[in-house]
Amino acid sequence: QVQLVESGGGLVQAGGSLRLSCAASGRTASSYAMGWFRQTPGKEREFVAVISWSGSTNYADFVKGRFTISRTNDKNTVFLQMNSLKPEDTAVYYCARKLGVVGTTTPARYDYWGQGTQVTVSS
Numbered sequence: 001q002v003q004l005v006e007s008g009g010g011l012v013q014a015g016g017s018l019r020l021s022c023a024a025s026g027r028t029a030s031s032y033a034m035g036w037f038r039q040t041p042g043k044e045r046e047f048v049a050v051i052s053w054s055g056s057t058n059y060a061d062f063v064k065g066r067f068t069i070s071r072t073n074d075k076n077t078v079f080l081q082m083n084s085l086k087p088e089d090t091a092v093y094y095c096a097r098k099l100g101v102v103g104t105t106t107p108a109r110y111d112y113w114g115q116g117t118q119v120t121v122s123s
Contacts, residue, residue: 002112003025004095009117012085016121020080022095022114033103034078034112036069038091038119045094049080050103058103063089085121092116 008020022034034039035050041122049059057069070080078095094117096110 002097004114006093006095006099006114006117007104007117009093010122011122014087014123015120016085017081017083018085018119020082020095020117020119021051021094022078022080024076024078024097024112029097029099030121031099031101032075032099033100034069034071034075035103036078037081037103037107038089039094039098039116040091043102044068047105048093050105051078052090053101056103058105060105070071077078082119085119087121087123090119090121092118108114 003026006022031053033052036048037045038048039045047060051057053071066084071078095114097112098110
């Protein structure tokens with residue numbers, strides 16, 4: 001089994017920044033991609049960013065230029081640097097791991113999920 005633990009969420013004013021972390025432990029895999037998703041009440045979980053095994057990244061249009069996904073050299077911790085936050089970024093943010101070298105924007109294709117961390121952006 002793999003455990004993913006997110007941290008770094010909180011309350012911030014519009015225009016501010018937060019850095020989310022996701023630490024992975026447990027069963028190792030030969031290759032995997034790590035993604036960040038978010039969800040608000042009554043809505044489906046939506047893609048935010050992904051980093052593939054090779055290090056290539058992809059972002060949702062609504063965060064391009066504001067959010068940056070990165071990871072440690074051992075690939076066990078992934079970060080989401082969120083700048084210029086807006087009230088509409090308020091959500092529970094989840095990290096997820098997908099086996100394989102290629103990332104995807106589809107939540108159902110991820111194998112492991114963290115418990116989520118709340119991000120609240122006040123106006």
